[in-house]
Structure formats: C-alpha cells, structure tokens
Amino acid sequence: MSEEVMKKPETAQDPVFTISSSPHIRDGESIDHIMWQVNLALLPAAVFAVYWFGIPALINMLVGIIFAIASEYVWQRAMGQPITAFDGSACITGLLLAMSMSPLLPPYMVAVGSALAIVVAKQSMGGLGFNIFNPAHIGRAALMVSWPIAMTTWSAMGDASGGVDAVTSATPLNILKLQGYDALVNTFGGQGEMYQALLLGTRNGSLGETSTLLLLLGGGYLIWKGYVNWVVPAVMLLTVAVLTWIFGPAGLFTGDPLFHVMAGGLILGAFFMATDMVTIPMTIKGQIIFAAGAGAITVLIRLVGGYPEGVCYSLLLMNAVTPLIDRLVKPRIFGAGEGK
Amino acid sequence: MAEYLTLFIGAVLINNFVLTKFLGLCIFFGISKNLSASIGMGMAVTSVMTMSSILAWIVYFFVLQPFGLTFLTTIVFVVLTASFVQLLELVIKKQAPALYNMWGIYLLLIATNCIVLAVPILNVENSYSFLKSIVFAIGSGIGFALALILMASLREKLVYADVPKPLQGIGIAFILAGMLSLAFLGFSGML
Amino acid sequence: MNTSLMIIIVLVGVGAFFGMVLAMANKKFAMEVNPLIEEVEDILPKGQCGACGYAGCAKYAEAVVEDESVPPNLCVPGKDAVARKVAELTGKKAEATEPRYAFLRCRGTKTAAFYAAEYEGIFDCAAAKLVQGGPKGCKFGCIGFGNCVKACPFGALSMGEDGLPIVDRAACTGCGKCVQTCPQSILALKSFDAPVEVACSSHDKGAVARKLCKNACIGCGMCMRNCPHGAIKLEKNLAVVDSTICREKCTEAVCLAKCPTKAIGALVDAKSIRKTA
Amino acid sequence: MKELWQIFSKGILEENPIFILALSLCPALAVTTTVVNGLTMGLTVTFVITSNNVVVSIVRHWVNPKVRVPVYITSIATIVTVAQLVLQAYFPLLYKAMGIYLALVVVFAIILARAEVFASKNGVVKSFCDGFGMGCGFTAAMLVISVIREVIGSGTILGMPIFGESYSPMLMMILPPGAFILIGYLVAGTKTWIAKREKARLEEEKGAVS
Amino acid sequence: MFRNFLGGIHPKDGKELAKAQPIEAMPLPSEVVIPMSQHIGAPCTPTVKVGDMVKRGQVIGTSEAFMHADIHASLSGKVTKIDVFPHSGRISCQAVVIESDGQDAWLEGLPLHRDWEKMEKEEILDAIRSAGIVGMGGATFPAHIKLKPSKSVDVLIINGAECEPYLTADYRLMLEEPQRIVTGTRILARILGVKETYIGIEDNKPDAIAALETACEGTGIQVAPLKTKYPQGAEKMLIYAISGREVPCGGLPMDVGAVVQNAGTVAAIADAVVEGLPLTERVTTVSGDAVKHPKNLRIRIGTRYRDVIDYCGGFGEQPDKLLAGGPMMGFAQFSLDVPVMKGSSGILGLTKNITAHGRERACIRCGRCVKACPMGLVPSMLSILGERQAYARARDDYGVMNCIECGSCTFVCPAKRNIVQYIRLTKGELRAEMAREKAKAAKEQGAKK
Amino acid sequence: MVQAEKKENSVFHIAFNLVAACFISGLVIGAVYYVTAPVAAEKAEQMKQESMRELVADADAFRPVAGREGWFEAQKGGAVIAYIVPSETKGYGGTIKMLVAVTAEGRVIDFSILEHNETPGLGDNAQKPAFRDQFKGKEASHMKVVKDPSDRENIQAMTGATISSRAVTLGVRQAAEAVASFKGGE
C-alpha cells in the first residue's frame, strides 16, 4: 500500500477541478456579515446609552456580550460542535439583552440572563437557526421572574444632562400605568416636551430603548441593506398606534398613539427583535400576521395587563405561534390553483 | 356575564392549567409529539372534562355534601370519570364513527388523568355554581388544548433541529414547556 | 355509624354503576388485543429495520401472531435465537435462518483510488453521486460519505480511516438495511462461510479500472482460469464468485495468489480482506 | 435475593418514573417548591404504590381480567383516601400544602402502570420490591428536584436560610418556568448517566470475553 | 409593459468577458467524440462501425424509441472507436469517435436550397426531425416532438433571454444573424399556426433587441424586452412575463397554449428546413475568469473541451471549476475530455475567487431563499427536509417536484446551504421510490394474471 | 345459547367483582374514617383557635358572632375586645383570603392571610412583619397605599408588588369598615 496518491491518468498536467452541484456562484452575504451589521446598527443607540446612563450602562452591555459569547463558546466546546460563538449572533443576543433592561440591574444578573439566553433558548435547541424563542427575550423574561424587583427598579438618571430630573425612578409607561396620562404629561412639563424627550431619548427606561431617533437610524440602515423587511416594524408600530388610539384612557379614540409608539421598548423591539429571522415566520404574509399579533398583544398587556410594557412577552408569545403560522401560511406555488 | 368571561379567560390563558398549574402533564408531554393527535386530544379532553364536571357536580352537591361524605370525593369522582369515559367511548364508537376517529381514540388515554379529575374537584372545592363549573371546565379544556397544540407545533419543528442527543425527546420538551410558560407569564396580572 | 353506612352505600352504588357500564361495554364489543402480540414484540430486537418485510417490529409481531402463514423466522437481526422464541410463542415451526453479514465489494481506499476531482457539497453518498458520480474516478465504488453507517440500526458499521466503511461482524445482524441504502449498491449480504469473495464492483475495462484504482478487479480472469471448481465467472469485466460452489468444493483457495491486484480476498474475517489491500 | 434487588433498584435509575418513564409529572413540578413538600409527596406516593402493589398481587387471582383496571383504580383510590384522612388528621399543615395534588395521586399513571405491568403478574414479595423501588425512585427524583429548587429559588433548605442575607433568590426556580427547565436538564443528565453506565458495562463485558 | 414574476435574483452577470467577441468558427479538431445521448429520452445506438468512413451530416446514431433525436457526424473522416466516454451531463456514455480527414465534406446533396414557404407542414417537421434538432437552451428536448403539441397552441415564444451569467452565445447570434432566427421563427409560427409570436430578450441587451426589431419588421413577430432578472429565461417565467399565463404545476407550456424555443434552436431549425443541414455545430460561449481569451465559438459537436480551451489560449489562471453550461445551472466537470454537445451553451472555467464560499451551516430561516424562489416554494424547508430524509413530506407539504432547479435560492443563502443539491437528492429518491412502487405494482399485476 | 349464557355469567361476574371491591373499599375507608374523623375535627378546631389567638394574643375566648357568617368576637374576661373578620380581595394571582382582627373601635390589630396565590418572594411578602406591622392601630381612613417612603401615615407598598399591596390593604380596610358599620349599626 503506497502512500502516494495516484496522479491523473493520461494528462498529468490537467488541473484538479472541483465538482459540486449547481449553482456554482453565490452572492456575498454570509451569516457573520449579516450579524455584525446588525451589531453595527445597534451601536448608535448603545453609545447614546453610555452617554445618557453613564458607565453602568457600558458595564452591563459588555457583561451581556461577553457572557453570551462565552457561554456559546463553552457549550460548543463541551459538545464538540464547531465553534461559531464569534459569528456575531451571540453578540447581538447579549447586547440586546442588556439594552432591554434597566441600567441599574446588577451586572451579575445580566450575566445570568445572557447565559440562560444562550444555553437554554439557543444552544439547547440546536444552536443558531433552530431556536424557537428569541434568546434575548427568554433571557429577559427569565430575569423578570427571577428578580422582579431589581428588574423594575429604574434609575434616577445619574448625572446626565438636565431637563429630566422630574422623571425619577419610574419609566414613562410606569407612570402611565400607575398614575394616568395627565400625571405623565406633567412629569415632562407638557406634551411637546414629552415627545421631544421620547424622540431624543432623554428619558428614563431600559438602557437601549430610549433614543427613538438613533434606533430608527439603525433600523433604517438594516432596511436599506435589506436585512430587515420594513413591513415587519411598520405593521407592528401601526398596530400599536391604531389600537392605543382607539382604546384611549378617556373612551374610544382618545389615546395617544405617538406616545405609545415611542415609549417603552417598542421601537427597539419592532426594528431589532420582531425582525429576528430565526424566530419569526419565513414568508412575508406570515411576518405580517406575526407583527400584527405582536402589536396587538403588546397593547393588550400595556392597557390591561399586569406589566407596564409588553413587547417582550408579546414577541415570545408570537414566537410560540410561529411554527403554526409557518405551517398555515405558505407562498402560493407558481402555477398552483387559479391564477392567470 | 363579566364574571364568566373572567373565569373563562383566566382558565384559558392566565392560569393555564398545563403551564402554570401543572396538571395533565402526562398527556401534555405524551401526545404533543404530533400535531393532529394533539388537536384530537384537545377536543377529547375538553368534552370529557365538561361532561364529567357536570356529572361530578350533581353527585357532589346532591349526594356527597348532604350526607357529609365530602372525604369520599376522590374515590367517587375517579370511579365516576373512569366509567363515564368508558361509556362515552362506547357510545361514540357506535353512534358517531366519524367523531370517534377524530378524537374518540384518545378517550381511553384520558380516563385516568390529572386534569380530568382535577377540574371537577376544583369546581366543588371552589363551590362554583352549576353554570360556572361548566364555564370553568370548558375554559380549562380549551386552555389545555391551546397549550397542547402550540407545544405540538413547536415539537414538530424541533424534529428537524440539531438538538443535542441527551436532550432529545422529553428533555427538550420540558425546556420548551418552560419557555412557553415564561411567555404565558405575559398574561399574568391581567385580571 | 350513620356516616360509615352511607360510605358503604355510596361506594357500592358507584361500584354497581361502574360495573354495569363495563358489563354493557363488554357485551357490545368484546374486542381484545391479543396479549401474545406484545409478548412477541418484546422478544424482537426493536431495530425497526424492516428486514422482515413489515413496517417495524410491532407490525411483524402482529402478523406473525395473527396470520398462520407468516413464518416465525423472518426477523433477520434476531437470528436463530429470536426465531426459536417466536416459534415457541406462536406454536410455529422454526426453520434455521442462515446468518449473513454485510460485505463491502470495494477496496477503493483513500490511497488506492484515484480522485478525479474535489467534491464540495453535502456529506452524503446519494447526494454526491448526483454530482458527476462523486469525486472518485471509479464510478462503481464506495463514495465514502457513510450513508450505510448512518442507516445501520445496530451500529455495526463505522467509517474507517481509509475512507471505507468497516463492518463489525459481531454487531451486524444481516438485516440488509445498509444494502438497501447504499446508492452504489456495493454492499451485499454474504454468509461468510465461502472462502473467498471479490471485493470490487468496477465494470470498467481492465486498463481503465487499473488507472482509477489500484485495488480494482481488472477482469483479467486469472482467478477464473485457476479455480479448479469453476466457481468464478467474469461478468462485464468483473470476476464473480459463485459462493455455493465455492463453499462446497473449495479446499484451497488458489485463486487468491493469482490475482494481480488482490481484488479477490479471503473471507476469513472482515478486516483481513481489507488488510491485503 | 439478587433478583429482588434488581427489581427494586431498576425503579431508581433505569426506569425512574419521572426522569425516564416521564409518568406522574404533575406532582414532580407542582409540589417540589420546598423539600418538605417534595418529600411528603414522595413518601405518600411510595406508600400508595407499595401498598397497592401488595394488594393487587394478593387479589390478582380473584379479579376478573375484564375489570382489572377498574378494580385497581378502586384499590388505589381507597389507599389514597386513607392517606388523605390520615394526613388530614395528624399533619393538617402538610395536608394543606399538598393541596389538590394529594387527591390526584389516584390517577398517577405510574401507580396503575405498576399494578398492571408488574403486580398483576407477580407474587407479593416481588411486587412489594417493585413498588417500593419505584416509590423510592420517585421520592429520590422529587428530592433532587425540590432541593435544587428550594436552594436556588428560595435560598433555603428545609426552610433554613443557607446563603445569608445578601443572597437574593432566583425566583424562577420556584415558579413554573424554572421547574420545567430544570427537569428538562435533569432528564438529560439522567439519560447521559445511564448511557455512560451502559457503555462501561459493555466495555467490561467485552474485556471479559477477550 | 410585461409582467414581472415574483422572486428571482440579480447575480453579477460576467457577460462583459465575452460580450464583445464576435462569433468565430473554431478550426476543425483532429478528432471528435460524439456521445450517443445528447437529448432527453432514449440514447441512440450507433449505426456505424469502427473503421467506417463518414461524411459530415451522416447519421451515425439513431433509436427506435419515440423520444429521441438522430445523431449525425459533425465532420468527415474515419470512425476509430466506439466506446464509453465521459459525458458532461451523465458521467459517461457510449460515443463514436471520428478522426477528421481534413476534408470536412458534407454528405452528398447537402446543403439544399429550399423555399420553406412552399413546403408542407409535414415536410418541414420531417426536415426538423431528420436534422436531429433538440432544444439548445439546455433542456435538449427533441424539437420535432415539441412542435407537434397534442393541445392547441396560440402563442410561440422565442427564448432569447439568456439570463445565465457569463453566457453570450445567444446574444451574439441574435446580434449577428438575426435573419436566421427570424426565418426559423416564421417557420415555427407557420407549422404551429399560432396567432402571436414573440422573441423575448432581457433589456440588458438593447443592441440585440434593436437588431431583431429591424429584422422582424413586417413579419408580425414582436420583440419583447424583458426585465433583466435571473431566471427570466426559464420557460415558465418567460411565458408568464410575456403572456401572463401560468403553466400549471406539473404541466407543460402547451397546457396554456404556448410553445417556447431557444433562439439558437430556431436558427438551427432554419438551417435544417431551408438548407437541409443536420445539427452538427453550435454557438457556444467559452468564458470565465480562468480562461485566457474568452470567445463565442461556432463549434462542431463532439469537440473535446480540451481542444476548445486550448483554442482560447488555455487557462490563464488556476481554474477551480470547469462548467458545462452557465454558473447557475451548469454541470461541474472533472475532466477536460468531455465533448461539446448539442445542448452545450457554454464552457466556463472559473477560479476560486468566484466559486469559493463558506462552510455550510444550519438554515437561519432568513427567508431570502423564499423571496428568491421564482416558483413560490419554501427552499429552506426543502433543504431541511432533504437533509433529514423526510422526502415524502417535501413532496406532499412543500411541492418539491415543482422546483426548476434554477439555483436562485442557493445563490442567496447566507448560510451557504446546498439547497439545490438537497432538492435533487429528494427528487431522485422520490422518483426511485415511484419507480419501485410501479415495479411492485406491475409485479403484483403479473402475479395475479 | 350456551355462549349467551356464558356471557351473561361473565357480565354478572364483572359487576359483582366491582361491587365487591367497592364494598371492601367502603369498609376500609369507613374504618379509617371512624378513627381519624374526631382527631381531624379536633385538630381543625385547635388550629382555628390558634390562628385567632395569634391575631389577638390577649383574648381568652373566641365566640361566633350571631348574624355574621364567619365572624368571631374575641373576649377577655367576658368583654369583647376585638372582632375577627374574614375578608376576601383579588390580588395579583387571584383571590386572597384573610382574617382581620379589628378592635371594637375600628382599629386594626393584625391580620393573617389564609389563602393566596401571590408570587413567592413578592406578593407573599405581605405576610411578613415588615408589611403587616404597618397596619397595627390604623383606621380605615389611613389605609391608602403609597410609594413615597416619607409618608408614614399610610401604607407603604411592597417593592415590586404594588398590586398585592393594594389588594391586601383593601381587604383589611374592608374588614375595618365592616366592623365600624357593624358597631355603628348596633
């Protein structure tokens, strides 16, 4: 048995070609590229969070990212799987998780949340692509049931720039839920001021959710690059706007849709979480159903539920329905059924 | 009216029996491998639970309570449910074969199952009125069916996933149920 | 005391009700599953391989219990032991099953076979076959992505270092699942009591075959000519051993020494034939 | 003797009612928030399953096979009712903590299954061992689950704080989601453990042969 | 103006490499290897023996089967071998080797000069049949069978889309020899008796559109500019774009009253009918970044790729893949010994720069493939089901049999999944199963009798 | 005919088998009940007394109040020093049932939660002294839930459990009001 591999017969100088099934060309996209682009899109809002909430925000985000990536790495190592911990998806999970929580949350809780998100929600299901629930939201929901007090303690805004001193230790939605709309407007000193604060992000809340403007910037970038279908955030925001307008505090059609759209984690959720392709339906039609459902449940929880905000749960609930949607809503096969 | 609605929605979503009250888990994990089976099972559980609740309510409030025999509830209800299910199976098989094929085949499986026994017991423990018992039973059944169907659709999807070997089967089913119940927490505090 | 009496009255009442229901049920339909079926199923090895010709072990158990004409020895993996037990349970007569094992008719190891191209794509023999017959120059041999390994319900196959599957004869039950699976149809069930077998499937002409694989049968006919019992024939450039003749008559395998490429090999054990490669 | 030991011990690991057979799951989740509750439920079930196995194996010859199941159910229900009455009279607090799940012991599939599969075919002694083994397996599982849940979820064990003031307990563990997820991983762990043992045994056998 | 089908992709077309190269006739090779299977259907059996002398255009292979097209010698010379040779589509196949005698003599009596307008319909069809013409757009369906549809047809579409990247053969042909195409088209329009005739061309070839528009003047043939998008040239998409009709699942164009024929095919038909010339050569694009001098060549059937590449200056860079056909649907070859056939629209040599892509990973459900699929399938599910061997479900729930294997899904997949290969695997297994079942049923039938 | 008879026979057998089983079961349960029933009743009564004594430590007897279902009056040396009133409200996770001890003047002495479904570690902190002690001596008018730590007059909400705090407070207030109106009506 000789070790030398046989040379080509006849024509030794011919190159050795590669054979494969068609097609033989691919476009330039890859998972890693897409994922890091999403991270990039989140960057402006993340930077603003550090500016607005200070160093704790930075620490929490770093802890979230590091623990997410580390858990993925350790798991894959232990299971003998190929290491894909650095493809950017774990980074998104960790970052989004930290961004959807109070800056005051002790970092160790963020770490636990990150690890739970990756291990329970993602890797146990088989890793990227197989998870049914949005890992970041599973992490958040798990923390919410584990340490509800810490999770609902909001900062008195550190020493960041003024104008919002009135808003201490309660988020806008919190005030709305417990004290009503008028109290809410009063805390900001007027409706115009309120909208301005919501738009710029100079308000209290989870650390990554405040700046509507920068989130829109990032979301818009993803839409422009084609990684996100604009229909999904649009439908979700629209559903929330319409429903909150209809079911206003003072009877039908008295709501403040603008406030509801910009408050809480809706913008972040609609652009970056309702668009997580892994956990939403695959067809456009299915995605519209998903987004509308998520919007509706968000409103339901905000208006009658036990929590001030419902983005996280509404998305998780719709994640659970996604396989059913995918089964029922399929594209029409070309040439099937009627159609001329 | 609002009272009934509250009771109903509470039973379906907020206090979902499977996901927050841990009842009927054996079927929940046993049947949810397959979507069509879970739909049939959902129907079977709902109907059996409703009817056995009615029966149990009558027996309890007209026999057991008046004679001070409430401690016999367990044994009487279980025998009642079991025989009722047998009877039902018999009748349906004979009278409505189509219905039988849809969910009759699951009947015997549920003859002895937590949720089918628990709902009649809860009804009498909470002294629900006759009508309320029915609403509660239907709501619980629908809640159970909802969880079962969702779970089945998730598990069917996971059949094609690279779930690590030791977690495959019942392990991952538990974890899924855990996440589903996390999601259902969103409804908590709603009523 | 009153209560105690009531307890008995109520319970007996319930019991009577229950009894009546059951009695009725019984009268209306006295269908019983034959408990024997379960017992038989218990004995079967649960490979669910389908070698018996039924869709899984349970189905065979049902058939063998309920159908008089179904023989008890259809379970190939179970071998004689199971056949005997099933026969015992069903009261049928067991005929001996001949133990057979999977045998790979290819020796195109990574080093012996010529790779005409690099392959890119799914790690699956059937899928690779769709791409110009796979990367090897020889289009008859093992593609080496181990579909058979994945298919074996008994874990009897493993992929060798040399790129060919190895049969663990202690574990192989002869169910034939791998034989059905292999897209190249180069696995065969052999009884292994014949002394020799040809471990090649190439129908290429000698010169081509030799170029494409060092271990190929080149159809030179040396073995055929040297076999004193006429047990070997050439079919489309490939030597074929008639194992019945071989088993019955052969005392000394002269053919082995004559083969220039050692494509024909002794069947003493699973590994030795590969070793001669 | 060895046979009896085998009958007894298989219930603890290889056929653990909760982790492997996945039967009688409801109590495993519902009452394991504290060790005391989990243990009580475990012992109750052990009592019921063992006595029922004994009763069934005694009466099995008199029972018409057509009413096997109903008779067994009656037997189980009787035993459970007895347990209920006793607990109620002597341990009212525990009785309350068990809540509805105590009554539900009646329909735990594991009990009926053991009666059907084992006790109806075997003698008193063996049935006792089988029932007791299953009961112990069940109790052991309940204990494992409840210890983990109580320690992490409340920071206590048997009600005594063990981490000191600064520990803020992870509530998820005593709530439904944590219970489900924890058991998921415990099931996986048990499976891996059994598989490893099996493998070691095979290796040993192989070694012995060659 | 025209409809746009859903889905589709926009790959970098690479056509600039050969676009400006006029069609050039390649010199006679010293030897041609003519495979006996160059069409869909039964392979032909050789009608010549080793040692025979043949003339160009002489029939050297034919078959009894209905579904076949005769095969002709593509040059004059001596038959030196009849054996199994590599084949660009089916690994290997019987082929006749003819050594050129340098004369390149036509069979006596060829070419003819006929006035096709005076010919009977049957006569024309016979001319097409005996010329051995098959679809040259890739599917190699025998033309004379396609042109005798069993249903009434009212629209004829000439496929000049050439949507495959790199390929420019049809483009050059349309630009340089529009007259041949128009003649062929008119012949077809007549024998089919259609009301409308279109030539569909992607709008990235304005000069070809212009050339054909001029040539079509007064003939009633309409030139239809199409949106540039892959796979615009796929039959079903083309029919939809031009006529708005959807070929039903599992159906044929004639089910919606349409016939589609490739531009090259109609040019060959024109030759066959007017001059009686059998199909012995075709225009093929030789291109790709590894080929030194990309060209559009008129090549004799049976010329080895080796000779073709050598004529184009050989490989300038180390090629990674040698393709028969375009990069989206072509077949990768492992040998330069495969011959050019009637269906060879391109020969491409591509370097790793173009063909390399990352490791295959699990589907991340991004839905890009769903968006890209022109057939409205869910390719991601098809790939997953294929991977897990759930073939029946792929057919029943996800209609895998409708896939036209255009490769759009695989092209866009960021997880680099080999979706088309999974689909092929699935289809293959399903077909094998169907065949098994048929055989079983037949056996049972036989047993009953 | 013979077969039919056999079936009849077996039907009877079946029914008898079951009835016998139930009969035996009845005997067993009856016997156990006979033994345990008095113990259970005694234990239950004892527990009730104990729970009331926990609320009103210095009482020496508890008597049911006529006309008010479930009410007890705590007596010391024959004098009524407090009323023990059941109360029920809806909390975060469902109904909360409690017993409230109120002085005859309508001041709260203490309360205990009998049944609840609040979250452990959150809502169920209502049973802990930190929250419970706030009520001691308060009247109905001072039972408003606030979240302002400086407001010592009213009831401080438990962190993270405003809903439970409100529910419990409401229950206690209702009890206090009920006692006030009962006394007023007398």
Ligand SMILES: Cc1cc2nc3c(=O)[nH]c(=O)nc-3n(C[C@H](O)[C@H](O)[C@H](O)COP(=O)(O)O)c2cc1C
């Ligand atoms: C994407 C996203 C989703 C969120 N989902 C929820 C949710 O489902 N429930 C919730 O209470 N807070 C959620 N939050 C946090 C809220 O937006 C906000 O921080 C919270 O409403 C503050 O009010 P709180 O006091 O109760 O929770 C989410 C935040 C983000 C960024």
Ligand SMILES: Cc1cc2nc3c(=O)[nH]c(=O)nc-3n(C[C@H](O)[C@H](O)[C@H](O)COP(=O)(O)O)c2cc1C
């Ligand atoms: C994805 C796909 C792309 C195709 N692209 C072309 C093309 O660009 N040009 C072409 O002539 N045929 C193309 N075809 C082949 C056509 O579908 C059709 O078979 C052909 O135009 C019929 O003409 P023919 O029989 O003359 O070849 C394509 C087929 C498929 C499936």
Ligand SMILES: Cc1cc2nc3c(=O)[nH]c(=O)nc-3n(C[C@H](O)[C@H](O)[C@H](O)COP(=O)(O)O)c2cc1C
């Ligand atoms: C798992 C979980 C359990 C909760 N349980 C309770 C509860 O028992 N009682 C309660 O009032 N709030 C509970 N909450 C919190 C409420 O949803 C809500 O955030 C809170 O009432 C707001 O009150 P705060 O203003 O004191 O933070 C719970 C939250 C979570 C996540």
Ligand SMILES: Cc1cc2nc3c(=O)[nH]c(=O)nc-3n(C[C@H](O)[C@H](O)[C@H](O)CO)c2cc1C
């Ligand atoms: C547009 C987009 C949105 C994403 N959103 C999330 C998200 O909300 N949560 C998360 O854990 N990962 C998100 N990811 C990353 C990735 O999809 C996620 O880790 C997978 O769900 C893990 O399998 C997102 C990725 C993209 C491309």
Ligand code: SF4
């Ligand atoms: S023997 Fe067949 S199935 Fe096995 S690896 Fe070789 S080609 Fe694949």
Ligand code: SF4
């Ligand atoms: S090696 Fe083949 S024949 Fe042997 S057990 Fe495995 S699949 Fe069956």
Ligand code: SF4
């Ligand atoms: S190859 Fe098939 S599945 Fe993929 S895009 Fe084309 S038609 Fe759709």
Ligand code: SF4
């Ligand atoms: S393009 Fe690839 S990753 Fe995206 S859904 Fe399709 S198969 Fe999955």
Ligand code: FES
């Ligand atoms: S224990 Fe089995 S259903 Fe509850």
